[in-house]
Amino acid sequence: MRIDGAATQIGRVNCARAATRARISRMDRIDSKILVELARDASLTSEQLGTRVGLSPSAAHRRVRALEQVGMILGYGARLSRQARGNPSTIYVQVTLADQRQATMMAFEQALERTPQVSEAYLLSGESDYLIKVEIPDDDSYERVHRDILSALPGVQRLVTQVTLRTVIAKE
Template identity: 50%
Template sequence: MRLDSVDISILNRLQEQGRLTNAELAERVGLSASACHRRVKALENAGVIDRYVAILSELALGRGITVYVQVTLDNQKRDTLVAFEEAVEHVPEVMECYLMSGDADYLVRVLVRDANDYERVHREVLSSLPGVTRLVSSFTIRRVFSRTAMPVPDEVAVN
């Protein structure tokens, strides 16, 4: 799918403020409401817009500690990877999980209240996930910045 300047503008405005009404969005990008709606639907149908979410304050909800955990499994057989991935997805404190190259098999981002809460998650949950043999935890000291908006390229390959 080739994005034009209007599509890019729509995507950037929605990344800045996802609760814009269609009329507000149309006005900001210089389209009629119906033309804007058609474009947004086309971007959704093409998978360029994945979903709409509210971004909550971790601090306001008492989840002020972020821990990155490198997870090493006992092997990399398909069944072991699948079992781990299915299980870790059900851990509410795990916000992200990535299959990695390098020394660790996975990198997970965990949100917790404090060090005691992380100890509980580590002991009762993470260490008992299928195939886990090693966990290396790194506590963040302070968030320097965090982005939710990504740069929008002129051309997007959609499957």
């Protein structure tokens, strides 16, 4: 009996997942407009959003909740100015590892997660293995971060640093 109950529960979970996939695949033009509008300004009220996409406030609210439930909207946040973040300097670093074995890459990625100065990291194809974004209080701090932190990360063979002069475009 317990096995049947577990099977029934698994069946319900699988049905729910299938329904979620079906809802995502049925996303229409209005859902796409909602995503664009919320990406521009996540603080829109249901009334404002509805006006922009051609829906009533309650219909806009229902659509947003449905997009949240299926995982199309992961959360909401504020884009902060450099001043609000303590005016950090932004530096990009191309990292080449000694090898591309899974153990080396996992050790490197786990160490990156524990490095507070690293705000973003990307696995790349091409000449470098990773591109990391480092934010520091001032340009003078980077030498210490480079020498004591980044160079000491597991598997690092080569670091190529690029200092940003100014932000030209920042879309989020």
